[in-house]
Amino acid sequence: MKQEHKDQVQAAVDALRARFAVGKVKNFYFVACGGSQATMMPIQYMFDRETPIPSFIYTANEFNYAKPKAFGPESVVITVSHSGTTPETVAAAQTATDCGALSIAFSNVVDSPLWKAAGYPIHYDHGPETDMTDRNNAVLYDLAFSILTIIDPDQAARWEQGVADIDKVDGACKATWDIYREVAESFATANKRAPLIYTMGSGVNYGEMYSLTSCLFMEMQWIHSNAIHSGEYFHGPFEVTDYDVPFVIALSCGVTRHLDERALAFAKKFSERLLVFDEEKFDFNGIDESLHEYFAQWILGVTVRSFVDKLAHDRGHALSVRRYMWQMEY
Template sequence: MSTEVIMNLKEQVKEALTVIEKRTVKNVFFVSCGGSFALMYMSKYVVDREAKIIDAHIYSSNEFLHRNHSKLGNDSIVILCSHSGKTPETVEAAKLAQAKGALTISLTNIIESPLAETAEIALKYEFGKEAGFTSSHSILYQITFAILKAVENNDKFEAIIKSLEQLQSVYDKALKYSEPKAKLFAELHKDEKVIYSMASGSNYGAAYSFAICSLMEQQWIHSNAIHAGEYFHGPFEILDESVPFVILLGLDETRPLEERALAFTKQYGRKITVLDAKEYDLAGINEEVKGYITPLVLNHVVRYYAEKLSIERNHPLHTRRYMGIVKY
């Protein structure tokens, strides 16, 4: 990634910060669909942990429209993400937010798009294997911590920026470490009809994205993202030695939930794949924000697993039956 692109992004975030500083902010809404919605879980967790005043809400775009939250108003910031910037529900969500006086911030890969043109602040992210610092996940964190800094004088903004600058290096090392494991996973799971994912806290978005995007959308494999805290309240009854699980272990405060779920699954299951953030080289990541950075890394790794699976199954990730093909 060129220095010019990185500096331009930093300038975008800086300009956004000046706008945010002029407003009274009581709540933040994270609004998107699909994979873009999944990444919002991470920032929702950040606000829940870090904010003393601001409330955080997360909604799929269409529900945001129909629910029409009573607290949405002049004191709100609504952050919306769409890769193409054309997702109809998300564009309409931005219009509703603006009509109610909220500050709208969009994240898109295409700046000349309906969502970017609708939002008051439009941030462009890069997409690809070398887009660590300029990726959608990184930019969402940057703007989330910028809000916390502007509104609550939160002191972690610099730590998160410096850590995100090391993200690509961490990604590269994590994928190199994961290559043989991902290949084995693909070989062992190529004929599976169902694969469950599980995580909690800031990592749940990565598990959710893996289930609905990587497996269901892109591989047509039945799946469900199980919250580790809910596992023992129904879902664990599906477990036996024939059922595959992919379990993510992060470094945030909810790790004990994931460890408990893993321990039980090991007791009665056999097809268990564990992605543990403790195994990755996180050099350069500030200790106080490691719990926030690791879900980005886990998300990157689990997508790599999906790539290897698609190759083994001879089912390219871009294959679709309905999305963008038929009317819905």
């Protein structure tokens, strides 16, 4: 990770440490939209599991218009916007700053409106030509693990290991794609004319499935979709399952694996079109086993993206094509 990124994370962490020392870290609000919100879902999940300090995730305008009553000067608000211009996310960061909350923001654009609205802006790089350790997930995980080191000191060694293991993710993603390339590309080709593909997952993976549904399928491919929580599948959604209804299913290597396995066992019986990413088969490239669950969703995300690259190619529908986004005012 670049020193610039390290320093920006460190400044936010130092500010949090000072507040935490005087009992002024009452709750965490993760606030963003679409894919940026999805990027923080696993972090919110991790905080929910690992710390008794309440944490919440909101799409930005829900936070802005239906302000939670627990929000205040002792809150920590973490925002993400790639361009740094998403108006509702900028507004949330500004509200946090104005009320005296700790306002931390991630953006690809230095000096963007979001950058200026937050007290502690953090830059990340983007695109295949950049180092994996400088991209959004890397800086976000670095911040998250660093915060956990402070608020969960009993497991400080584990969280410090997490920071160190960020370096291993690039290798893990490459090795995992080698494992999944054939099955994922075959599924892409076989389903290139599918008008609808469901996604399913649970726990730490739900955000990645949400992102696959909302951003990759609906936004970038105009494929109808819905991110079904594995725990909800049997309580309604499973009735749409049929031989020709495709699903992409993430099997967690973490504590919610049972939910995914149960959903998969059923889906297998009635759909002939399943693409299953089983995190227990991932190559973790030496990442500490106690952190596999949390890192797996990141590796999953990179793997899913490679799958969608093939799908887009076979459909002749470039991922950059939009009919509304950036084409008009809305």
